[in-house]
Amino acid sequence: MKGWRLARVILIWVALALAIGVPIAAAAASEQLAWRGPLYILAGFAGIVALGLMLVQPLLIGGYLPGFPAYRGRRAHHWIGGTLVAAIVIHVAGLWITSPPDMIDALTFSSPTPFSPFGVTAMWAIFAVALLAALRRRLGLRPRTWRFIHMPLAIVIVAGSVIHCLLIEGTMETISKAALCALVLAATVKAMIDLQVWRKRRTLRGESTAPQ
Structure with a gap:
């Protein structure tokens, strides 16, 4: 039994490392990097890393990662969010330094590229969550109120980021990119279901969740 548990722990961590590492390695091997400057490449890989961290976040808060029980998972979720x-x-x-006009168009939602508005929307949602998390105690947000605010923003973050990533035809390899996006979506949905997010939201609206 102990051997099986150890194997399971190793399998989970190896799977997570592959889910994040393979898309990064595939992007690093892209021929398109030959025509990119160092700063542009750094910016691009920062985006890939951010997508990988979005996979880790629901796994932590859902308690799916070995070695991270509820308390540790929440603490790690906080630091990974930062x-x-x-x-x-x-x-x-x-991206701003390498191409200011393109970023101005993106931030003002006037860019002709279809992926820009999704990325910008997800970015502002991430900043909103970070700001609220930093001010949570000062604002006196109770856990239920925090979940009520945080979860819709998390949905915007994940959905916007995934669509943004899938629409970009860049250095990321198509299959590994799609697999990572699918895992981010699946992990987010599972965490929300397991944590009974929707039941908590109905409770906040005054609806009874007692068995009928």
Whole structure:
């Protein structure tokens, strides 16, 4: 039994490493990098890392990762969230420095590229969550109120980021990119279902969740 548990732990962590590492390695091998500058490449890979962190977040908060029970999972979720914000800042700042007109168009929702509005929307949602998390105690947000605010924003973040990524034809390899996006969506949905998010939201609206 102990051997099986150890094998299961190893399998979970190896699967997570592959889910995030393979798309990064495939992007690193892309021929398109030959025509990109170092800052642009850094910005692009910061975006890929951010997508990988979005897979880790629901796994942590859902308690699916070995070695991270409820309390540790929440703490790690908090710190990974900060790292995610940093990755997004690097992603946006790098693109801004390399191509200011394109970023202005994207931030003002006037860019002709179809992926831009999804990425920008997800970015503002990430910043909103980070700001609210930092001010949570000062604002006196109770756990249920925090979940009521955080979960819709999380949906916007995940959906916007996944669509943004899938619409971009860049250095990421198509199959590994699609697989990572699918895993991010699946992990998010599972965590929300397991944590009974929707039941908690109905409770906040005053609806009874007692068995009928």
